[in-house]
Amino acid sequence: MAIKICVFDAYGTLFDVASAARRAADEPGRDALRAVWQDLARDWRLKQLEYSWLRAAAGRHCSFWQVTQDGLDWALEACGLQADKSLRERLLALYWELQAYPEVPRMLATLKERGFATAILSNGSPDMLDGAVSSAGVGASLDAVLSVEDVGVFKPATPVYDMVGARFGCAPDEVLFVSSNGWDAAAAAGYGFVTAWVNRAGAPTDRLWAAPHHILHDLTPIPEIAANA
Structure with missing residues (x-):
């Protein structure tokens, strides 16, 4: 047919799911992110997907917004940026404006x-x-x-x-x-x-x-x- x-x-x-981290890294005062934004964007996306698969397999559904936040938290910790709460909020805000x-x-x-x-x-x-x-x-x-x-x-x-x-x-x-x-x-x-x-x-x-x-x-x-x- x-x-x-x-x-x-x-x-x-x-x-473009990487655009949130890329845009944040270009903002003033984001030197720490600027050095690792590509790693953070990659890990964020990978964990977001992994958590969706695991929840589907386990029958533990939640909103995609939840796995998006969970994936970001993992990525921030992997990059050593978990203490920067303002960065977390900024990245999440930018995800609504991809x-x-x-x-x-x-x-x-x-x-x-x-x-x-x-x-x-x-x-x-x-x-x-x-x-x-x-x-x-x-x-x-x-x-x-x-x-x-x-x-x-x-x-x-x-x-x-x-x-x-x-x-x-x-x-x-x-x-x-x-x-x-x-x-x-x-x-x-x-x-x-x-x-x-x-x-x-x-x-x-x-x-x-x-x-x-x-x-x-x-x-x-x-x-x-x-x-x-």
Whole structure:
């Protein structure tokens, strides 16, 4: 079947999760952060994801905001910055204002111009996603913003991917699913979506039960992939 809907993961895919630490490091008086911000951003994201998987496996669901805070606390301690409470608050505030990757607005607008439905499917809680979409100014190019809070489990659990069909009334093979997480793109491929992995870092492919159909360096080719899938 032809692709009808393009669905995007949010954090790391549309929105640059490193931008909070990068912006804070550029502020006056942040010399200690400036020396380690890349390590902090990497550890923050890794722990955020790890905590979501562990909670899903253990049946201990919480909001994504909670795992975001927990991941930051681990990262701050790993960098020796746990005593700086003002830095913690600043980083958390900036997470509500994440920058979109440069190609995102034009890519989404092109999809809408070509008649595709568009959506976010994210671990993020609704209020977090509203903040990110508003800050990036891409709300007019999205038909839906779907949060795992409606099903109470994090990706890659099957009920999360079920949300797309429930919202749009589509078959899995009518969906192009796009994620910067290799494991997410792989799991969605195993579910039946056509998938694209945005591998900005040039990482190896995850060894899982399925694999992404497309591997990209950024989101620019998405409209063409959707048109020709």
